[in-house]
Amino acid sequence: MSGRVTHTAPRRTPLWYRLRRWLGRLGFGLAVLALISPAVLVFLWMLSLSLKTELDNTAWPPVFLPDPPTLENYREVFARNDFLLYAWNSVVVSVTATGLALLVGVPAGYGIAKMRAMRAAALILIARITPGLSYLIPMFLLFQWLELTGTLLPIIVAHLVITVPIVVWVMISFFEGLPGELEEAALVDGATLWQAFRHVAMPLARPGITVATILAFIFSWNNFVFAMVLAGRETRTLPVAVNNMLTFEQIAWGPLSAAALLVTLPVLLLTLLAQRQIVAGLTAGGVKGA
């Protein structure tokens, strides 16, 4: 409509003005580049270390591009370190802890949102901000006493400390955002509270459940300290197993980087795929919280 006017306007602007705007854009582009390059460079360096021979990894000046790239480090990780067992442990722990948290946390988020139970919400918030380390002494004593330390159960239970508050917290903010009319209509039609929740509110909150699942899974997968204290030799999760590689093989950088990359790769891929949900969940919890 007014396309002609806006199109011709910049042509009349003096040269210095255009130059200044162009410089401004260049500066802005450089600023964005400066912001994202630490993230990019660290991950690329991790990849580079994992694809080079030990000779190249300890060379001075550093060798940046693997030439030729080798998969030897990855082969070594899978061959020597019971890596698959620990990977399986991590999957079992994170999936179970997330699943259990959803089972109890989604209805709880609904109930708290409906009751406007601010004290319960505050308790969940406090649980979220206390350091994980502070739960470990009682759990360590208890599970030793119950002689469960050789199983995955203590680790799964400990991971509930992370997953349950996340799920409840995200679900409270999602259920609070839903209009209540549809459930009320269902209740008027004779549905029970549970039916109204199960067949009306829960399908509407599916995006919220997705967000809660992703966040709970990632934080459980990334967790280090619980398994560090509670795991035995056979029950280590991946972060613990990878950390042990450092202590025993001081300078085997190739396999170490390969293992580190394998541990964090599922989470990075999940972040790339579900970036929108993750941002929504973290900011909803953060901005609405506290």
Next chain:
Amino acid sequence: MPQDAVTLARPAGAAQAARRRNYARRYAWFVVPAACVVIAVILFPWAFTLYVSGFDWHLGSERRWVGLDNYVRLFADARFGWAMLRTLFYTALAVVAPMLLGLAAALCFHRRFPLRGLARTVFILPMMATPVAVALVWTMMFHPQLGVLNWLLTQVGLPPSMWVYSADTVIPTLVIVEVWHWTPLVMLLILGGLASLPQDPYEAAKIDGASAWQAFRHVTLPLLAPFIVVALIIRSIDALKAFDTIYVITQGGPGQASETINIFLYLQAFAFYNVGYASAVVVVFFAIIMALAALLLWTRQRVRVT
């Protein structure tokens, strides 16, 4: 247990309020399973820790009730005092730097530019990455002889640093990792605030002939203040809680130069098996975090009023 927040403001509304409370109570069953879990894995450990903190209890030997003795010992323990100071230093650095960088990053990502979505996704990757994996890569980069960071320093004409291998530089160096890891969360929280700001004040400022800086200083910053405070609360608590990267990279060393409260607590509990004493540390640490959260929440109320 969960309570209804409806207040009995007017006597006339009392019956109605009671009915509302009754209505709310029917939802209590939804919370019961989660409440059981929370009691078992969160409230019980709190209570049990408080109980254990009253014992002189080394794992493997007899425990002995000593009342508040552990706390008295704690406040006389120079090692704990130093750990406290180090935590304070670490937290101060690990709050200020990510807040400034996060604010700058949020202002950048608030503007429209090509590939913005991709750039933002890449920017938040560090925050989601597994801390142990990240810490291992940084450990390799900090290596004084073979690390890539010292190579970079020498390339720009600076002397190489000892990074985490010297008591003088270990804490600032660990803060670099923390900044790299957690600036994205600050950015996201502030970016969410920026997106929710009203447009009218900017138009008014423009009409009044305000420069970009004036608009930022007198319009953006005051409107953004509540979001900045929320980011500050979350960042402060996360910085106080920092454990994984410090433990993986230095385990509190060299010597005790990076032994923060968390590391001190871990060593007392699971290296020396001094569980009674360590429980007292947990209680004190918990109190500090709650006090900080309360202080910052109070600040937030004030910010909102003005």
